[in-house]
Amino acid sequence: MYAVEVENLTKIYGSGNTAVTALADASLQVKPGELVAILGPSGSGKTTLLTAIGLINEPTRGRVILDGTTVADGGWVPGIDLKKVRREKIGFIFQSHNLIPFLTARENVMVALEINGLPKRVAGKRAVELLEALNLGHRVGTYPAFLSGGESQRVAIARALANRPRVILADEPTAALDTENGKNVMVLLKKLAVENNSAIMVVTHDHRMVEGFDRIFDVRDGRIAGERFNHEATK
Numbered sequence: 001m002y003a004v005e006v007e008n009l010t011k012i013y014g015s016g017n018t019a020v021t022a023l024a025d026a027s028l029q030v031k032p033g034e035l036v037a038i039l040g041p042s043g044s045g046k047t048t049l050l051t052a053i054g055l056i057n058e059p060t061r062g063r064v065i066l067d068g069t070t071v072a073d074g075g076w077v078p079g080i081d082l083k084k085v086r087r088e089k090i091g092f093i094f095q096s097h098n099l100i101p102f103l104t105a106r107e108n109v110m111v112a113l114e115i116n117g118l119p120k121r122v123a124g125k126r127a128v129e130l131l132e133a134l135n136l137g138h139r140v141g142t143y144p145a146f147l148s149g150g151e152s153q154r155v156a157i158a159r160a161l162a163n164r165p166r167v168i169l170a171d172e173p174t175a176a177l178d179t180e181n182g183k184n185v186m187v188l189l190k191k192l193a194v195e196n197n198s199a200i201m202v203v204t205h206d207h208r209m210v211e212g213f214d215r216i217f218d219v220r221d222g223r224i225a226g227e228r229f230n231h232e233a234t235k
């Protein structure tokens with residue numbers, strides 16, 4: 001079973017003379033354990049695609065199937081609890097890490113767990129384990145203002161992973177990092193995809209990172225214009 005299936009997805013913003021077709025019949029599938037890039041010029045529809053899969057942006061037409069559950073079929077499937085599906089199946093990583101400034105690294109990760117009903121003590125323990133796995137064991141009590149860019153991004157990754165989501169969606173996660181930290185984040189994402197059997201989709205402009213992906217989807221004018229396998233990455 002695919003972790004993510006998108007079929008003929010179309011998104012039209014606005015209506016009449018001002019209507020903009022941001023996605024036009026885009027289709028793709030991503031398997032569990034796969035790390036894929038969504039690559040394309042500015043305005044090509046990458047973010048629209050990612051936010052539709054992330055249940056943030058309602059598609060106009062077409063289907064989104066997450067982990068076997070149809071969530072959109074010409075708009076959201078009636079009666080579906082979008083928040084619940086989002087919380088349980090999806091982890092987000094943003095370009096700017098969006099950490100909560102008045103919470104420590106550990107507390108930032110705990111928030112994601114507590115929202116899903118984990119008791120504080122259990123959440124605290126798991127948050128520390130996650131941060132340790134990302135080589136941040138020495139930073140658990142540190143506030144975001146005192147973390148480097150690479151460290152902050154790893155805390156954000158720990159938070160996105162906290163609930164072991166089947167699908168991880170990342171919007172330019174390496175853009176604010178130097179090449180070395182960016183490459184480390186890519187290696188880490190690949191490791192996590194494999195270990196957790198998650199599908200990871202990354203919107204990127206960052207050509208420095210392209211070789212780290214298993215597969216690359218090229219987006220042009222709201223369409224999937226091409227698909228490349230990265231044999232180097234899968235060796």
Ligand SMILES: Nc1ncnc2c1ncn2[C@@H]1O[C@H](COP(=O)(O)OP(=O)(O)OP(=O)(O)O)[C@@H](O)[C@H]1O
Nearest residue numbers: 013014020022040041042043044045046047048049
């Ligand atoms: N809320 C909106 N209302 C109207 N048009 C929008 C809206 N969001 C995006 N668009 C338009 O839809 C098209 C696709 O935008 P989108 O943000 O998905 O592209 P992108 O590939 O992610 O671009 P970038 O790389 O610059 O972030 C663009 O023409 C954009 O102007």
